Amino acid sequence: MPIKPQILKGTRDLLPPAMILRHHVIDTLEAVFERFGFEPLETPAMEYAATLEGKLGEEERLMYRFLDAGERMVALRYDLTVPLARVIAMHQHELTMPFKRYQIAPVWRAEKPQKGRYREFWQCDADIVGTKSMVADAECIALMNTGLRELGFSSFKTLINNRKLLVALAEYAGVDRGLAVRVYRAVDKLEKIGPENVREEMLEYGITPEAAGRVLDLVQTEGTSRELLERFQRAFAGQPAGLQGVRELQEILDNLEAMEISDRFYAVDLSLARGLDYYTGPVYETIVEEPKIGSLTGGGRYDELLGLFTGTPLPMTGTSFGLERIVDVLQEMHGGGLAGTTSEVMVTVFSPELLAKSLRLAGHLRLEGVHTEVYYDAGDSLGKQLKYASRKRVPFAVIMGPDEAAAGKITVRDMASGDQRTLSETEAAGIFRAWVERRGTMSVPVVVE
């Protein structure tokens, strides 16, 4: 009896049109990562559960854990950051520090599946290990900027904050040390729920109305990034960690200026906290404003995580692109114009006698670098063959009939317009070569521009 073919909820098959766009995004980001001097690293999907646990907070209950055949408790990786820390702990002395790596790979979380949320999804991370220099943090922000621009986004802003300022903010406002985390969990929602609800949340946790007022007052200060930092510097006078946090952000701004990143792309924002427990310094997140789609990338500094493995902390900072979201957004933005196939030319087969000529021609086109298919069933009518190319949205078909064969020519048909021209093989190769050259220059893979 046949087995019913089915797939687990929260997992997906990515058919070619989806994969073409996805490859484009991954290739673009890989190229940007390497241009910034990040190197590729890969870690196993499966690790000892004990390696992955105890780093991420209560979200860890979503980890896929099971006993393997050797009765070891193993888990599928939940993110790419904890495995990186494990690699550093094991290979610290083989690696030249500072070490810059990127990894683009799937992770698994037993989330409740919903639109845009999957149980198996890809992360796309770049991290710098072994330096406290704010050049590294600025580079992560520049990297996000370059990556998003190369993907075709032009209107976005990176919000920048520092966990040290959030600690100082609580102290400045006179909030009990034990409640500091409540302050930044609450202000993190400012943009989403508004100041009144943030105030309410703080009061619920026992923060006094005066303290809540001082928090909201400072968080809602208006001004340029430089002006905000001056205000925070005055507010945190006498708090060494807070002042250190302000200096770090000043250095980041200096570095971004030197890197010639326009300040329309970033802004200091004291309300940004980010979710992960392990951040210790600068944090940042990029919000795309046009189209309004929220956060696409984010990251921060986490100087304590490695200490969980080695007992000795080593500074780390890094950023992550939301690959699934980026792909979904580009899909929505470009819709039907996206390429439906990687194939560029389909060579038809006029008759079984002319099959060899079609195969030879296909070989020549492939040597030119053209993505070439040959129609497989020599007995089918030309109409049926062209219909295949059309359904698949292959941009060109080539016809090599008895007339063409006798004249040493081929007929090239533009499948979109239906225009046909009979050309020498050399002339046709020129057309296709121009097509091949354009392939890499489009900001998204489209059929016709």
Added chain:
Amino acid sequence: MPIKPQILKGTRDLLPPAMILRHHVIDTLEAVFERFGFEPLETPAMEYAATLEGKLGEEERLMYRFLDAGERMVALRYDLTVPLARVIAMHQHELTMPFKRYQIAPVWRAEKPQKGRYREFWQCDADIVGTKSMVADAECIALMNTGLRELGFSSFKTLINNRKLLVALAEYAGVDRGLAVRVYRAVDKLEKIGPENVREEMLEYGITPEAAGRVLDLVQTEGTSRELLERFQRAFAGQPAGLQGVRELQEILDNLEAMEISDRFYAVDLSLARGLDYYTGPVYETIVEEPKIGSLTGGGRYDELLGLFTGTPLPMTGTSFGLERIVDVLQEMHGGGLAGTTSEVMVTVFSPELLAKSLRLAGHLRLEGVHTEVYYDAGDSLGKQLKYASRKRVPFAVIMGPDEAAAGKITVRDMASGDQRTLSETEAAGIFRAWVERRGTMSVPVVVE
């Protein structure tokens, strides 16, 4: 207490030098796949266990199976072929047939780990669904040929056989139908264990000495591929399936000739069986002769697999590159000459005052497409900075000291030779651009050619 950082046996961390070579192999094969008109497809790592089971024979006991949080019995994919069949069964009517897909992705098997054998390893498959045409099988062989040549292999041979001939061989030799599988399991080892051991193995299974003699006689026939097929045609006269198998191989040879694949790269070999149960037609395997490293790719036709899902078979044929083995072999062939980093230039930082100039320069180099690092700690001596570049094997360092800054120039140091030249930024960009252009033209990624 710190957690001991460790990794599961049979899994690996791939540090940057290993990843650079691996990316090169994957990029090369992807480009070849697309040139042959194969499109990318991706399936989840995790599937219902029932989907994957019952297709591969007793090897299936190596599958990683476990209950997920919803008490579903799930498994990590064991290969890429069974998931492909499941995709076809589910999406047959959305896909234009024939459908050509490639997938390069990890699979998991709880094998006993040993040199070159891993529990998590990558497969690299290309398959054609929905045609019985021998053009498809020939294309798979041409694909393996092109792929290996582009990876830099020049001395290899694809052995070609047909499962139909192996069935006919048993009948021709007078072997009981029930023992036919023993015949081809035995002759498959001919190259490895020699004719006397093959004979012994057949006798052990109750095949008569006469039958074993006839088997060995036909299998050891010498001659060109065409001559062998003529001999088999005579031997299998009266066996329609056997004759059909011979005709299929003749067509494959015709097609390979038309594709201008030199016959020094392939040969019919009646002893080739291949391991998987599901093959039904042509099978092939490529043996690299120089260096002597055995099989790197293989594949075949499996027209019945899809029927296990849908009840209705659909023809499928395909090939698989042994990615892990290819990478290991290239590593051995090129050894120390391989690139150790993706970075091409490291910009030093002469002093904290000159940091901004170095950052600006790095930005310009990145715009040119140069893979550029900046040294992070402005306070470190130039010697320490150059040592970092040297340990990491970054090919060039750039120095921007006060003299250079005043003159609007930069000093470029070739890290291998130690040669230094002071140039304008435009002149330097020209040198780096030439380096960037060479990047894609090397058959393996090396530091210096």
